[in-house]
Amino acid sequence: MTLGVVPTPDDGVRLSAEQPWDEATRPQAPDPGGEFAVQGRAVAQHLVDVHDHLRAELAQVQDIVARVKEGSLSVGAARSGLNEMTMRQNNWAMGAYCASYCRVVTGHHSLEDEGIFPHLRTAEPGLGPVIDRLVAEHQVIHEVLDGMDAALVAHLAAPSDFGGVDDALALLNDTLVSHLSYEERELVGPLARHGMYGGQV
Numbered sequence: 567m568t569l570g571v572v573p574t575p576d577d578g579v580r581l582s583a584e585q586p587w588d589e590a591t592r593p594q595a596p597d598p599g600g601e602f603a604v605q606g607r608a609v610a611q612h613l614v615d616v617h618d619h620l621r622a623e624l625a626q627v628q629d630i631v632a633r634v635k636e637g638s639l640s641v642g643a644a645r646s647g648l649n650e651m652t653m654r655q656n657n658w659a660m661g662a663y664c665a666s667y668c669r670v671v672t673g674h675h676s677l678e679d680e681g682i683f684p685h686l687r688t689a690e691p692g693l694g695p696v697i698d699r700l701v702a703e704h705q706v707i708h709e710v711l712d713g714m715d716a717a718l719v720a721h722l723a724a725p726s727d728f729g730g731v732d733d734a735l736a737l738l739n740d741t742l743v744s745h746l747s748y749e750e751r752e753l754v755g756p757l758a759r760h761g762m763y764g765g766q767v
C-alpha cells in the first residue's frame with residue numbers, strides 16, 4: 567500500500583520581517599520507498615491532523631486579537647467563541663488564551679523530542695540530521711513563545727498599544743507554519759514505516 571498521506575504545504579507567506587532560521591539549510595530525510603501498512607498510514611496522518619489543529623487554533627488566536635483590537639468583538643462574545651474551541655478558558659483574557667496555546671505547542675514539542683524522535687532516530691538512522699534540525703527548531707520556537715509571553719506582559723502596561731503583540735504573533739505564525747510543514751514533509755514517511763513508538767507498526 568502506498569503512503570497516501572499528504573503533508574500540509576507551506577504557502578510561503580510570512581507576516582514578520584524577522585526570520586528565525588534559514589529554510590534553505592534544512593536537511594532532507596532519505597526516502598527508502600516501499601509499502602506502508604494501514605496502521606502506519608494512520609500514524610502518519612495523525613501527525614498531519616494534530617498539526618492542522620494547531621494551525622487552525624493559531625488562526626483563531628490571530629482572529630480574536632484582531633477583533634478585540636478593532637473593537638468589533640466584546641469580551642462576552644470573545645468568551646463565547648473561545649469556549650467552543652478545544653483550549654477553553656474559564657475567564658476570558660487575551661493573554662490567558664495565548665498563554666494556553668503556547669503551553670499546548672510546548673507540550674507537543676516535548677512529546678516529540680522525548681518520545682517520538684528518539685524512536686525514529688533508532689529505527690532509521692539516516693533521519694539523524696533531520697531530527698537534529700527539528701529539535702533545534704523546537705528550541706527557536708520556544709524562544710518565540712517566550713517573546714509572545716513578554717509582549718503580552720508589556721501589553722498589560724499599555725492596553726492601547728498592540729504593536730509588540732502584533733510583532734510577536736506574526737513571528738509565532740511564521741515559525742509555526744514553516745516548522746510544521748517541514749516536519750510533516752520529512753516525517754510522514756518514517757512515521758508510516760516505524761510508528762511513533764517501538765512496536766507500534
